[in-house]
Amino acid sequence: xxxxxxxxxxxxxxxxxxxxxxxxxxxxxxxxxxxxxxxxxxxxxxxxxxxxxxxxxxxxxxxxxxxxxxxxxxxxxxxxxxxxxxxxxxxxxxxxxxxxxxxxxxxxxxxxxxxxxxxxxxxxxxxxxxxxxxxxxxxxxxxxxxxxxxxxxxxxxxxxxxxxxxxxxxxxxxxxxxxxxxxxxxxxxxxxxxxxxxxxxxxxxxxxxxxxxxxxxxxxxxxxxxxxxxxxxxxxxxxxxxxxxxxxxxxxxxxxxxxxxxxxxxxxxxxxxxxxxxxxxxxxxxxxxxxxxxxxxxxxxxxxxxxxxxxxxxxxxxxxxxxxxxxxxxxxxxxxxxxxxxxxxxxxxxxxxxxxxxxxxxxxxxxxxxxxxxxxxxxxxxxxxxxxxxxxxxxxxxxxxxxxxxx
Amino acid sequence: xxxxxxxxxxxxxxxxxxxxxxxxxxxxxxxxxxxxxxxxxxxxxxxxxxxxxxxxxxxxxxxxxxxxxxxxxxxxxxxxxxxxxxxxxxxxxxxxxxxxxxxxxxxxxxxxxxxxxxxxxxxxx
Numbered sequence: 001x002x003x004x005x006x007x008x009x010x011x012x013x014x015x016x017x018x019x020x021x022x023x024x025x026x027x028x029x030x031x032x033x034x035x036x037x038x039x040x041x042x043x044x045x046x047x048x049x050x051x052x053x054x055x056x057x058x059x060x061x062x063x064x065x066x067x068x069x070x071x072x073x074x075x076x077x078x079x080x081x082x083x084x085x086x087x088x089x090x091x092x093x094x095x096x097x098x099x100x101x102x103x104x105x106x107x108x109x110x111x112x113x114x115x116x117x118x119x120x121x122x123x124x125x126x127x128x129x130x131x132x133x134x135x136x137x138x139x140x141x142x143x144x145x146x147x148x149x150x151x152x153x154x155x156x157x158x159x160x161x162x163x164x165x166x167x168x169x170x171x172x173x174x175x176x177x178x179x180x181x182x183x184x185x186x187x188x189x190x191x192x193x194x195x196x197x198x199x200x201x202x203x204x205x206x207x208x209x210x211x212x213x214x215x216x217x218x219x220x221x222x223x224x225x226x227x228x229x230x231x232x233x234x235x236x237x238x239x240x241x242x243x244x245x246x247x248x249x250x251x252x253x254x255x256x257x258x259x260x261x262x263x264x265x266x267x268x269x270x271x272x273x274x275x276x277x278x279x280x281x282x283x284x285x286x287x288x289x290x291x292x293x294x295x296x297x298x299x300x301x302x303x304x305x306x307x308x309x310x311x312x313x314x315x316x317x318x319x320x321x322x323x324x325x326x327x328x329x330x331x332x333x334x335x336x337x338x339x340x341x342x343x344x345x346x347x348x349x350x351x352x353x354x355x356x357x358x359x360x361x362x363x364x365x366x367x368x369x370x371x372x373x374x375x376x377x378x379x380x381x382x383x384x385x386x387x388x389x390x391x392x393x394x395x396x397x398x399x400x401x402x403x404x405x406x407x
Numbered sequence: 408x409x410x411x412x413x414x415x416x417x418x419x420x421x422x423x424x425x426x427x428x429x430x431x432x433x434x435x436x437x438x439x440x441x442x443x444x445x446x447x448x449x450x451x452x453x454x455x456x457x458x459x460x461x462x463x464x465x466x467x468x469x470x471x472x473x474x475x476x477x478x479x480x481x482x483x484x485x486x487x488x489x490x491x492x493x494x495x496x497x498x499x500x501x502x503x504x505x506x507x508x509x510x511x512x513x514x515x516x517x518x519x520x521x522x523x524x525x526x527x528x529x530x531x532x
Contacts, residue, residue, distance in 0.1 A: 344470035346441055350410060350512065363442050376442030376468065405411075406471065 003295065003303045005388050011036045011291070012386055022356030025391045030174050030202055030335050030382035031360055032224045035288070039228065042287040046280055054279055055253060055270075069279050072286030073269075079289045080200070080219060081210035082236050089235045089242070089269040090277050094201040095124040097220035097235035098168070100272060101197055102128040104245040105166060111137035114163045116194070118143040118151055119372055122174045123365040125199040125220075129168055139163070145372055149325045151180050157188060164194040171203035171219075175364050175373075175380065176325030177308075177335030179203070186215045195241065201225055206304060206333050206384070208297040211236050223285035227292060232281030235272075242268035249274040292385075300385045304334040307383050311336060311392045318396070320403045324373050334383035337364075337373075340399065342407035345377045351405065355398040408506030410472050415504060418475035423482050426464045433466075436522030440514050443469035445477065447526040451489060458489040463523070470515050472508060477519030479503050489527060495520065 009015050012034045017024050026034060052062040054069045070085065077085040091097045115129050119142050133140040141159040146152045151169065160167070167189040169180050186196045197218040203209055205226025211219045218241075222233035237245075247254050247265055251274035256264045265271040292300065309329045315321050315338060324337040340348045349361035360380045363370045370376060381395060427433070428448040436445050450462040463481045467474055483503055484492045500520050501507045508516050 346470040346512070346515065347411075347472075350509075362440070367442070370442060376444070 003299055003385060005386065008295070008386050009388075011038065013037055013040075015386060019356040019358075020354050022354075025355070025357040025394050027381040027383065027387065027391065027395065028358045028360050029384040029387075030225070030364075030380065032230065033205070033227050033384055034386070035229070036227055036291050038291050039284040039287045042284055043280060046283055051280070053276055065279065068283050068286075069277070072282040075286040075289045076234055076282075077236075079209070079293075080204060080221070080236055081212050083212065084239060086267070086269055087236055087239050087242065089237065089272040090282055091220075091233040091235055092231055092278070093224070093233035094199060094220040094222040095233075097218075097222075097233055098125050098197065098199060099128050100235055100248040101166075101218050101220075101237075102132045103248050104272075105195075106132055106136055107246045108244075109136060109138060109165055112139070112163065113165045114139040114141055114161060115166045115168065116141045116143065116156070116159055116164050116189075117168045118156075118170070118180075120145060120149070120151065120173050120175065120178075120369045121168070121170055121366065122199065122201070123367070124201070125168055125170060125197075126366075126368065129166075142368075143169075149176060149373065150178050151185075153181060153184065156185065160188060160192045160194065162192060164189070164192055166195045166197060168197040168199070170199040170201075171209075171214075172200075172206070172333050172335070173325070173366075173369075174202050174335065175337050175366050175369050175378070177202075177332040177337075177382075178325055179331050179333065182214045182216065190215070202333065202335065205292065205300075207301045217241050223281065223288065227288035228285035229281050232278050232285050237268070239268065242272070245272075247271045247274070251275045253277075295385060303385055304383055305329060307387055307389065307392065308332070308334040308336070310389055311381070311383070311395075314392060314396045318399060318403075320407060321399070324375075324378055334387075335380065336382070337378040337380045339375060339378055340403055340407070343402060345379045347406055348379055348399075348402050351402045352395070352398050355394065355401075357395055357398055359395075408508055410508055410512060412505055414479075415472060415475040418478040419471040422467075422474055422478040424464050424478065424485070425466065427466065428462055428464050434522070434526035436518070436525055438469070438473070438514060438518045438521075441470070443467070443473055443515075443518060445469070445473075445519060445522040447522050449523070449526040449528075451528055456488065458528070460484050460487055460489065460492060465519065465522070467519065469518065472504070472512060472515040473518045476500060476504050476516045477522075480519050480523065484523070492523075493527065 052065040054066040074085040195217040198216040200221040204221040219236040224230035254274040320341045322339045345361035431448045433446040445467040448464040452461040
């Protein structure tokens with residue numbers, strides 16, 4: 001079913017505003033997405049009707065708030081195909097979810113153990129491992145790229161050893177939109193006895209996700225990249241693994257019993273959730289998921305794919321555009337990185353802003369990847385369910401003008 | 408401020424003092440915000456009136472604003488005493504380039520200045 005763009009755009013109030021006198025063309029969805037008004041209405045309702053701190057309160061209002069909060073956990077679990085809501089730990093964002101694994105796993109690893117990640121990772125799934133390796137005497141192995149700048153599965157297999165305890169890769173590259181072969185990666189990693197963490201920040205909200213099918217042990221993702229609020233993220237973890245891991249942060253809620261000498265831990269996921277959680281963040285995230293489910297993740301994926309094909313076709317016709325990564329639309333999402341010959345990405349992005357167009361310019365928190373691409377920075381356009389062909393046309397026409405003016 | 412005003416475009420297209428100084432060690436700087444890079448070559452002389460900037464050259468890989476600001480700044484400091492240039496502040500750089508850029512682009516304007524500070528010898532300041 002094709003998406004009704006006109007109807008969808010009405011659900012996002014911000015899309016009708018003007019920037020520099022022009023209609024907003026928001027193409028920075030890999031950084032964060034805009035919010036549907038359903039979550040604004042939900043926030044109002046929650047604050048006006050059901051707000052209290054969650055868990056332990058025995059009065060009706062606290063029970064209502066807890067039920068909404070834990071209900072959101074269930075929605076999020078279902079959205080990524082987890083077996084149980086108890087496999088979802090709330091965090092601030094995907095980065096914190098990755099850090100949770102790094103800190104909790106650190107206690108289980110010993111000197112000489114190895115961690116395997118890829119050169120194309122976002123810093124969020126690279127720096128925690130770099131740091132953990134340095135601080136705990138571990139070895140960090142880094143998977144190289146193929147000539148088309150994708151994950152090199154052959155190099156991956158050659159670097160996977162019995163000493164590898166964790167493989168940490170993205171589901172989708174935040175620079176090239178490339179979809180990693182996560183199922184294959186997980187299969188190989190498990191054969192070697194390693195755990196698998198998938199950074200799903202750029203996949204959840206853009207395609208159907210099934211953590212059981214991927215068979216990853218951890219899956220990190222965030223609300224704000226799929227219509228939800230910022231400050232809310234989650235870590236999916238297989239129940240049997242979460243049970244064995246030590247808590248990340250300490251304080252209230254994560255404990256069962258505390259004496260002056262000792263403390264025992266709550267069950268997962270709560271043993272990883274010290275302190276008052278982002279209650280309204282979780283609830284609004286649940287609301288955003290309801291919104292996406294109504295439209296259908298398959299429909300959203302198809303819409304993005306069609307727009308991607310359209311955009312790539314147009315960009316390829318511009319002689320002054322260098323596309324990074326694959327130039328085809330197979331095996332990738334609608335994140336497009338490119339450079340305008342003779343124009344610095346920051347200059348291009350500043351001038352595109354004059355036409356109301358929001359694109360990102362920079363290293364996209366992936367400096368090792370940028371080094372591989374041989375550029376200090378790129379321009380990045382990233383699409384979502386509300387983007388249209390007309391917006392792609394506006395981008396193309398503005399790029400021509402920018403090139404004429406500055407190159 | 409419109410970054411792409413005539414002064415900026417003119418300096419970006421015809422940068423002053425671009426290049427290297429033979430026999431002078433390059434000081435490298437990187438802008439962490441965007442990955443832009445610069446190499447500064449600085450020659451100072453001890454004169455009866457104190458230390459002076461005898462010559463400055465640079466190589467820069469960056470956006471229009473960072474290139475232009477580097478060019479304008481290099482013109483401004485040439486021949487000045489190190490004591491005088493050590494007093495320069497970000498606000499002075501914004502004045503030199505014709506105004507305050509938007510917050511996300513201010514580091515482009517000050518990048519050359521930051522790189523220069525790394526190259527400035529501490530004696531005589």
